[in-house]
Amino acid sequence: MINEGSSVILSVHNLTAEVDGVQILKGLNLEVKAGEVHAIMGPNGSGKSTFSKVLAGHPDYTVTGGEISFQGKNLLELEAEERARSGVFLAFQYPIEIPGVSNLDFLRVAYNSKRKHQGLEELDAFDFDDLVRHKLDIVKMDPAFLSRSLNEGFSGGEKKRNEILQMAMLEPKLGILDETDSGLDIDALKIVANGVNQLANAENAIVLITHYQRLLDYITPDYVHVMEGGRILTTGGKELALELEERGYDWVREEEAVAAK
Amino acid sequence: MTIQSTVSDVAPTRGKLKVDRAAYLQQLLSLRPTLDASASFLQVIRDRAAARVKALAIPSTRDEEWRFTDLSDLLAVSFQASRTEAPTLGFDSIQRFILPEALSSRLVFVDGHYDPALSAVDDLPDGVVVTSLAGGAELLSDLPNYLAQQQGCEETFTALNTASLQDGALVWVQKNQAIAPPIQILFVTTATQPAINHPRVLVIAESGSKLTVVEEYVALYEGNYFTNSVAEIWLADNAEVNHTRIQRDSVEAVHIGKTAVSQARDSRYTCNAISDGAKLSRHTLEVYQTGEQTETTLNGLTMIGGEQVADTHSLIAYTKPHGTSRQVHKCIVDDRAHAVFNGKIFVPKLAQLTDAGQLSSTLLLSAKARVDTKPQLEITADNVKCSHGATVSQLDSDEVFYLQSRGINAESARRLLTYAFAYDVLQEIPVPSLRDTLAKFVREHF
Numbered sequence: 207m208i209n210e211g212s213s214v215i216l217s218v219h220n221l222t223a224e225v226d227g228v229q230i231l232k233g234l235n236l237e238v239k240a241g242e243v244h245a246i247m248g249p250n251g252s253g254k255s256t257f258s259k260v261l262a263g264h265p266d267y268t269v270t271g272g273e274i275s276f277q278g279k280n281l282l283e284l285e286a287e288e289r290a291r292s293g294v295f296l297a298f299q300y301p302i303e304i305p306g307v308s309n310l311d312f313l314r315v316a317y318n319s320k321r322k323h324q325g326l327e328e329l330d331a332f333d334f335d336d337l338v339r340h341k342l343d344i345v346k347m348d349p350a351f352l353s354r355s356l357n358e359g360f361s362g363g364e365k366k367r368n369e370i371l372q373m374a375m376l377e378p379k380l381g382i383l384d385e386t387d388s389g390l391d392i393d394a395l396k397i398v399a400n401g402v403n404q405l406a407n408a409e410n411a412i413v414l415i416t417h418y419q420r421l422l423d424y425i426t427p428d429y430v431h432v433m434e435g436g437r438i439l440t441t442g443g444k445e446l447a448l449e450l451e452e453r454g455y456d457w458v459r460e461e462e463a464v465a466a467k
Numbered sequence: 468m469t470i471q472s473t474v475s476d477v478a479p480t481r482g483k484l485k486v487d488r489a490a491y492l493q494q495l496l497s498l499r500p501t502l503d504a505s506a507s508f509l510q511v512i513r514d515r516a517a518a519r520v521k522a523l524a525i526p527s528t529r530d531e532e533w534r535f536t537d538l539s540d541l542l543a544v545s546f547q548a549s550r551t552e553a554p555t556l557g558f559d560s561i562q563r564f565i566l567p568e569a570l571s572s573r574l575v576f577v578d579g580h581y582d583p584a585l586s587a588v589d590d591l592p593d594g595v596v597v598t599s600l601a602g603g604a605e606l607l608s609d610l611p612n613y614l615a616q617q618q619g620c621e622e623t624f625t626a627l628n629t630a631s632l633q634d635g636a637l638v639w640v641q642k643n644q645a646i647a648p649p650i651q652i653l654f655v656t657t658a659t660q661p662a663i664n665h666p667r668v669l670v671i672a673e674s675g676s677k678l679t680v681v682e683e684y685v686a687l688y689e690g691n692y693f694t695n696s697v698a699e700i701w702l703a704d705n706a707e708v709n710h711t712r713i714q715r716d717s718v719e720a721v722h723i724g725k726t727a728v729s730q731a732r733d734s735r736y737t738c739n740a741i742s743d744g745a746k747l748s749r750h751t752l753e754v755y756q757t758g759e760q761t762e763t764t765l766n767g768l769t770m771i772g773g774e775q776v777a778d779t780h781s782l783i784a785y786t787k788p789h790g791t792s793r794q795v796h797k798c799i800v801d802d803r804a805h806a807v808f809n810g811k812i813f814v815p816k817l818a819q820l821t822d823a824g825q826l827s828s829t830l831l832l833s834a835k836a837r838v839d840t841k842p843q844l845e846i847t848a849d850n851v852k853c854s855h856g857a858t859v860s861q862l863d864s865d866e867v868f869y870l871q872s873r874g875i876n877a878e879s880a881r882r883l884l885t886y887a888f889a890y891d892v893l894q895e896i897p898v899p900s901l902r903d904t905l906a907k908f909v910r911e912h913f
Contacts, residue, residue: 287871289872290873306887306889323874
C-alpha cells in the first residue's frame, strides 16, 4: 500500500557490488517505504539474487560503491547477523538443511537473539512454544514439523513455508523473498503467498524477487521493477508484470537503449 | 614435554634423533609390571607374547600400515614403568566420567590397576559376569581359549600389551541373556610423568546374548603418558554387542589402541568409536567374520585440533556368505591437526552375497588441517555388493550465511554446522547421557 507520508525503510543509492572479482551490480537505485510491496523481476543473471544477498550481508559479496540505508542507518557497516537482528530478513531460494538441530530449537535461538538485541528478556521454552504454535497457522504447518531437524528431508514446498514461518517469528521491518515461488506447485504457492499477505502491514515492507509473474497474482505489488545487467531499468505498477509476462524482457532493453541515446 | 631417549644407540641424523626402533621396543618391554600371584595363569600368555615382541621393532613410516602416522614423537620420550600400586582416588575425582545408566555395572581401572572401591558390580543383573581378569580366572576356566586368541594378536603393540598383561576387564554374558544396563569400563590415567599403561578388555558374548559396553579412556591431568590398549570381543552365534569406545586421553599423551572382534554366524556387532584425545593416537579396529550372515556396523568420529594426529585403521575380513557391513567414519580436523583413515574390507571368493558399504567424510576447519583417507577394498568374490566413498569438505559460506541471516553470529553458526556434520555418528551412541555429553562437547569445542 503506497502512502506518501510513510517513512523510508530502505534506500539504495548507486550500488555496485562484485563476487569473485566479477562485477554484478552496476549502479542500482531503489527506495522502499513502510507499507509497500515491491517486486523485482528480470531474466536469469540480471543480478536479482545478488542484490538480495548484498542486502542481507553475505560475506562472499563485496560492495564496491554506493550506499544502502536501512531506517536511516548505514546497513553496510553491519554484519549479516546484526542486520537480521535489526529487522532485515531474507527468505532463501535454497534453504539449507541442518541435521541434529530441531526446527523449534533453531527458531528459539534466532528469536531470542533478536529479543536480546532489542534489550528484551529471552522467552522461555514454554512461552516460546505457545508463540510458535500460534504462528504455525499462518503457513498451515503441522506442529510435527517443529520437532524435525531443520529443513532435513523437507519437500521444496515445506522448506519455503518454513522460511515464511521464520519470517513470521522474526517480524522483520524488511522482508526480502528471493525466488520463494520457484519450484512450488500452485497449492503451496497459495499458502506461501497467503502467509506473506498476512505478514505485510503498514509498518513493514516486502521485496519480492521473482522470475515469474504468477506469484503476483496472489501478492499484489505496489511497484514492479525490471532488473537487467545489474541495474533497475524500469519501474511500473503491477500491470508492468503482466506486460513482461506477455512480451518478455527484450522490449524493456530496447526502450532503455533508445532512451540512452 | 620431550625427554631425550635413554636408549643407548641413538645417533643424530640431519638434526633429528635416529632411534633404534628395535631397541626402543625392548626398552618398553622391560618396563612391564611383574605379575601378582593371583594372576599367575597369565604367565604362559605373557611369555609367549614377550618372545614375539623380542623379534619386533617399533614400526616406521616405511611400513605400509604406518605410512601416514609417524611415531617419532613416541620415540622421543623415555617412558617409565607405571606405578606398582594405583593411587587412591576419591569418587569425586572420577564422578564426571560415571554414566548414570551404568551405576551398578561399572569397572574402573586407575593407572592400569583395578579399583574395586570405584567400581560397582555388586548389583549386576543375572546372566553376566563383570570383573577384573584376575578375579575372573577362577570363575571361568576356559578363559585361555579367548584371551590373546584373536587374529592379529602378533602385531607389535598388541603383542607388547599381552606381554605386559597383569590385569584387565572381563565381561562375560551367558547364553540367551539380554543385559539391559550398559557395562562401563573406565580407564583413568593420573600420570603427570611419562608412564606407560597396557589396558586390556575381554568381552565374551555367548550364543543368543545381547550386551551394550562402553570402553572409555580418560585422564585426570594433561600428562605425557602412553596408553597401549587392547580389547578383544567375541560374539558367538546370534549374539549382539553394541560397543562404544571413547578415547579422551590427555592431549599430551600417545594412545595406541586395538579392538579385535570375532563374529560367529548370525551375530551383530556395532562399534561407535569416538576419538578426541591424545597428541598422537591410533585405533586399529579389526572385525573377523567366522560364520555366515553377520552384521557389522562401524561408526567412527575423530575430532582433533592443535597439532594432534589421529589415525584409524579398520578391517572387516569376510570369510563366509551373506555378511553385511555399514561403515561411516567422520573426521573434524582443526588447526594443524592431521587425521588418517584407512578402511580395509576383504571379500574373498567364499564370501558371496556380501553387502558392504563404507563412507569416509572429513570436515576441514582450517587451511592447515590435513586428512589422508584411503578405502581399501579387496574383492575376489563375484556376486557381491560393495560400495565406498570419501568426501573432504570445508564449512560452506552459504550455510554459515543462512544462519547469520537469522541473527546467529558467525562463530555460533560454524559450531552448529560442525555439530550437524557429526550428528549422524553421535546419534548412534546407545547411552543417552554419553550421547548428550559428546553432543555438548562438539557444540562447544569447535
